[in-house]
Amino acid sequence: MSPLIDAAFVAAQNDKLARHVHHDYEHLGDQLARRDIDIETVRRQVAAFGVAIPSWGVGTGGTRFARFPGPGEPRHVFDKLQDCGVIQQLARATPTVSLHIPWDTCSDYAELRQAAADCGLRFDAMNSNTFSDAKGAARSYKFGSLTHTDPAVRAQAVEHNLQVIEIGRQLGSQALTVWIGDGTNFPGQQHFRRAFERYLESARRIYAALPGDWRMFLEHKLCEPAFYATVIQDWGSSHLAASALGPKAQCLVDLGHHAPNVNIEMIVARLIAAGKLAGFHFNDSKYGDDDLDAGSVAPYRLFLVFNELVAAAHERVAGFDPAYMLDQSHNVTDPIESLMVSAGAVQRCHAQALLVDRAALDAAQEANDALGATQLLKRAFETDVTPLLQRVRLDAGGAIDPVGAYRASGYRARVAAQRPAVMGGAGGIV
Numbered sequence: 037m038s039p040l041i042d043a044a045f046v047a048a049q050n051d052k053l054a055r056h057v058h059h060d061y062e063h064l065g066d067q068l069a070r071r072d073i074d075i076e077t078v079r080r081q082v083a084a085f086g087v088a089i090p091s092w093g094v095g096t097g098g099t100r101f102a103r104f105p106g107p108g109e110p111r112h113v114f115d116k117l118q119d120c121g122v123i124q125q126l127a128r129a130t131p132t133v134s135l136h137i138p139w140d141t142c143s144d145y146a147e148l149r150q151a152a153a154d155c156g157l158r159f160d161a162m163n164s165n166t167f168s169d170a171k172g173a174a175r176s177y178k179f180g181s182l183t184h185t186d187p188a189v190r191a192q193a194v195e196h197n198l199q200v201i202e203i204g205r206q207l208g209s210q211a212l213t214v215w216i217g218d219g220t221n222f223p224g225q226q227h228f229r230r231a232f233e234r235y236l237e238s239a240r241r242i243y244a245a246l247p248g249d250w251r252m253f254l255e256h257k258l259c260e261p262a263f264y265a266t267v268i269q270d271w272g273s274s275h276l277a278a279s280a281l282g283p284k285a286q287c288l289v290d291l292g293h294h295a296p297n298v299n300i301e302m303i304v305a306r307l308i309a310a311g312k313l314a315g316f317h318f319n320d321s322k323y324g325d326d327d328l329d330a331g332s333v334a335p336y337r338l339f340l341v342f343n344e345l346v347a348a349a350h351e352r353v354a355g356f357d358p359a360y361m362l363d364q365s366h367n368v369t370d371p372i373e374s375l376m377v378s379a380g381a382v383q384r385c386h387a388q389a390l391l392v393d394r395a396a397l398d399a400a401q402e403a404n405d406a407l408g409a410t411q412l413l414k415r416a417f418e419t420d421v422t423p424l425l426q427r428v429r430l431d432a433g434g435a436i437d438p439v440g441a442y443r444a445s446g447y448r449a450r451v452a453a454q455r456p457a458v459m460g461g462a463g464g465i466v
């Protein structure tokens with residue numbers, strides 16, 4: 037079986053739609069020209085944008101209650117790469133994959149790197165896992181990892197992160213994302229200040245092992261699995277830690293890791309100003325770390341985040357270089373479809389944010405024209421950039437309609453015939 041979908045098949049699917057895309061693109065170009073926007077410039081910027089696929093996202097996720105796997109679940113990291121290759125082949129917005137260790141361990145990383153290259157993929161940030169016990173681990177993370185009271189547990193958790201860096205080095209990655217589940221379920225269970233000190237002590241040892249061109253992404257999260265207090269619970273704690281560690285440490289924003297109604301775009305602006313924005317885990321959320329598909333619940337919020345990012349790029353803020361990743365859990369959809377659509381949603385918000393009239397917005401803000409300013413954002417958000425995104429995919433050899441082409445290809449049925457069905461059961465990723 038060829039690992040990817042036949043290119044001639046994709047081209048034939050596109051042929052049915054290409055005429056309309058060119059027509060719609062031209063029409064959008066005329067509309068934008070009236071606003072003094074050059075569609076070709078926007079198209080090049082959109083084409084240059086990529087968001088990483090989380091390797092754990094191509095398997096069906098789960099909740100604390102159950103997991104309902106779909107057909108053709110990837111069995112190991114090579115299967116996951118193949119699914120990621122299909123996502124990239126059709127949607128052309130996801131040239132990199134973010135791995136999670138030990139979930140994605142294998143015996144030959146040179147082979148893995150080659151397999152990725154064969155699918156047109158590279159590796160983005162590596163994720164360590166000290167929020168669950170690895171098979172055969174000498175010590176348990178039940179009461180914490182990098183912040184555990186027992187130095188031997190902390191040492192094991194540090195050592196794991198060093199191993200993840202080493203694997204990432206072999207794969208050409210340049211960043212380590214550290215999210216810990218450490219925290220407590222009871223008032224009084226933990227000495228807050230000492231736990232944070234222990235975090236810093238452990239994180240310093242990881243930081244010291246970073247190769248020269250690597251960064252360390254600290255990911256905060258309000259709660260879960262600890263439901264009373266979490267050691268790195270918010271961007272403030274994350275920023276304190278990143279500042280104490282040094283310039284290679286920055287703060288990663290997972291959109292689902294904040295209290296409801298928190299103004300995330302403002303957090304993003306603060307981190308940009310401090311030179312500490314590492315990047316993102318994109319997903320959507322209604323209540324908590326729901327890990328719903330990016331842009332599926334609150335697309336305007338995603339746009340407002342991109343408005344800050346595009347403004348920072350436009351103003352050439354020194355050192356501004358965020359890493360973009362998806363981090364979602366797909367419970368009821370085919371993960372490949374969800375990831376293609378989510379990458380498209382992220383790409384769409386980027387494109388819309390590129391349409392904001394920055395000079396007019398500056399002027400409206402200076403003049404305290406509240407309505408005028410907000411209308412400028414709405415105007416960009418309400419522009420239908422679909423033809424532009426279709427054209428970017430078409431030019432790159434992808435599918436005009438990724439989900440349509442994917443369904444017609446029969447890829448899922450083909451891999452289901454090769455990959456044994458897995459049983460549902462216990463809960464999954466948090």
Ligand code: RM4
Nearest residue numbers: 163215290325363465466
């Ligand atoms: C966490 C967090 C991390 C992810 C795990 C699976 O809630 O978002 O980024 O690695 O889930």
Ligand code: MN
Nearest residue numbers: 255290317363
């Ligand atoms: Mn995350």
Ligand code: MN
Nearest residue numbers: 290292325466
């Ligand atoms: Mn999460």
